[in-house]
Amino acid sequence: MTQQPIPQSIAAANSPFAAFTFEKRIPFIFDQIRSNNKLTPAQTDELVRLLAEIQTGVVAPMPDDFLPIDRPYWEKFIKKHGNRTYADVPFFEAEAYIYYRIMRIVDYPNSGVDPFGKLKKDGVEENLAVLDGLARRHQNEGDHFNEDYFTVLLYNALWANSADLSQIDAHDVLRDERLRGRLVIDHIPALIHQINKADVTALDYVVDNAGIELMADFFLADYLLRTGRVQRINLHVKQYPIFVSDATEADVAEHLAIMLQAGSESLAHFSRAVQDWQEAGKLRVISHPFWNSPLHFTEMPADLTGGFDEGSLLLFKGDANYRRLFEDRAWPPSTPIADVLHYFKQPCASIRTLKSEIVLGISDQQAARLTKEDPDWLTNGRYGLVMFQPAP
Numbered sequence: 001m002t003q004q005p006i007p008q009s010i011a012a013a014n015s016p017f018a019a020f021t022f023e024k025r026i027p028f029i030f031d032q033i034r035s036n037n038k039l040t041p042a043q044t045d046e047l048v049r050l051l052a053e054i055q056t057g058v059v060a061p062m063p064d065d066f067l068p069i070d071r072p073y074w075e076k077f078i079k080k081h082g083n084r085t086y087a088d089v090p091f092f093e094a095e096a097y098i099y100y101r102i103m104r105i106v107d108y109p110n111s112g113v114d115p116f117g118k119l120k121k122d123g124v125e126e127n128l129a130v131l132d133g134l135a136r137r138h139q140n141e142g143d144h145f146n147e148d149y150f151t152v153l154l155y156n157a158l159w160a161n162s163a164d165l166s167q168i169d170a171h172d173v174l175r176d177e178r179l180r181g182r183l184v185i186d187h188i189p190a191l192i193h194q195i196n197k198a199d200v201t202a203l204d205y206v207v208d209n210a211g212i213e214l215m216a217d218f219f220l221a222d223y224l225l226r227t228g229r230v231q232r233i234n235l236h237v238k239q240y241p242i243f244v245s246d247a248t249e250a251d252v253a254e255h256l257a258i259m260l261q262a263g264s265e266s267l268a269h270f271s272r273a274v275q276d277w278q279e280a281g282k283l284r285v286i287s288h289p290f291w292n293s294p295l296h297f298t299e300m301p302a303d304l305t306g307g308f309d310e311g312s313l314l315l316f317k318g319d320a321n322y323r324r325l326f327e328d329r330a331w332p333p334s335t336p337i338a339d340v341l342h343y344f345k346q347p348c349a350s351i352r353t354l355k356s357e358i359v360l361g362i363s364d365q366q367a368a369r370l371t372k373e374d375p376d377w378l379t380n381g382r383y384g385l386v387m388f389q390p391a392p
Contacts, residue, residue, distance in 0.1 A: 007330040009090035010323075010357060014330070017357050017379045018091040022054060026098065029244060033102065036118040046105045054098060058083045065104055069239070073293035074100065091356075092320065092328040093294040099242040100292070114241045120251055123211020124258050128267070131215055131259065135266035138219055145227040147192050153220045154188060154351065158384050160213035161318050161353045184354070184362055184370065184377075187388035191349050194313060194388065195229050201311035204346075206236040206291070208318025210251040215259070217317065218274050225282055226273075232282050234307070239287040243320060252285050296327045298343055305344075314348045319355045326360060333367040335360045337389050347391045353384040361387065 012018040061082040066074045081089045259267040277283035370377045
């Protein structure tokens with residue numbers, strides 16, 4: 001990936017935040033699953049055994065329980081990490097495997113039971129007033145691209161990411177103006193310049209969370225299509241529930257239906273506009289088994305990258321996608337982004353609130369200042385970044 005030595009993978013054995021996740025957050029999430037779903041006694045027992053395995057055991061090889069659609073990814077994972085402790089497995093890969101096991105316990109492919117469905121649905125229904133205000137303003141915007149309004153939509157999409165439902169203490173920064181200015185990287189002018197180029201005709205948008213964040217993504221997508229800045233948008237979502245709140249195709253349909261039936265003319269108008277883009281083939285919601293895999297984006301398969309044409313801008317949303325861009329390694333913060341992110345042919349952007357111990361492209365002095373001001377700045381979701389990297 002780069003000429004300099006490649007740093008070690010972040011894992012619970014070397015990362016306080018990863019260790020905290022296994023010790024505190026994962027048990028909390030398991031409690032939520034039991035509280036929000038009608039599980040069978042056998043499923044409850046399996047969850048208890050899985051939690052014990054995570055905390056005191058090793059990664060259990062289970063080659064006969066993989067789904068056909070993504071079996072190669074998980075066979076590769078087991079070959080690398082079977083019988084290792086979870087603390088020694090690279091953090092992202094271990095987390096992905098835990099959620100895969102949860103999905104298998106509830107038998108999602110056959111039952112259709114999303115263990116996190118209630119939380120995601122609540123994320124929309126509890127924020128309908130906020131969404132209604134956004135929809136009313138959005139409806140009044142013209143069809144001429146306004147850089148200031150686009151920036152507002154970008155901020156909404158960014159800061160909604162801090163309300164990730166897997167965080168125990170979520171911050172509703174859509175209502176907290178003090179948190180809106182905390183960008184550690186601000187490449188918004190460069191991103192807008194790229195969008196204004198005539199050779200940018202499409203957007204491949206790899207989304208993150210459902211709930212209010214997914215709706216903020218739709219406002220952004222609708223505006224780019226409405227103003228003609230792009231001719232098509234591919235929204236890439238997960239094939240099945242993972243990481244508590246990650247968006248699936250089912251979430252897209254349900255969220256749009258909630259807004260359509262919310263009793264708000266503005267929300268109904270916006271929901272229908274999104275559906276019209278879908279019917280016209282301008283907005284496609286796409287899933288691929290790779291997105292749920294434990295692999296990083298350096299290993300993205302050819303059938304997926306082959307769908308990114310030369311006129312596409314790649315936009316990756318959220319913390320997990322950022323981690324996968326840089327293989328979730330302990331890069332020094334001053335590592336130039338271009339030294340690592342050179343494996344895509346297309347220009348690439350990332351919008352993310354910081355909720356894990358990885359960031360590239362800032363100076364050592366900036367990192368030291370932020371650590372002095374807020375020791376938890378890398379993980380508390382109160383800081384964000386808008387990163388843009390031109391095509392190589």
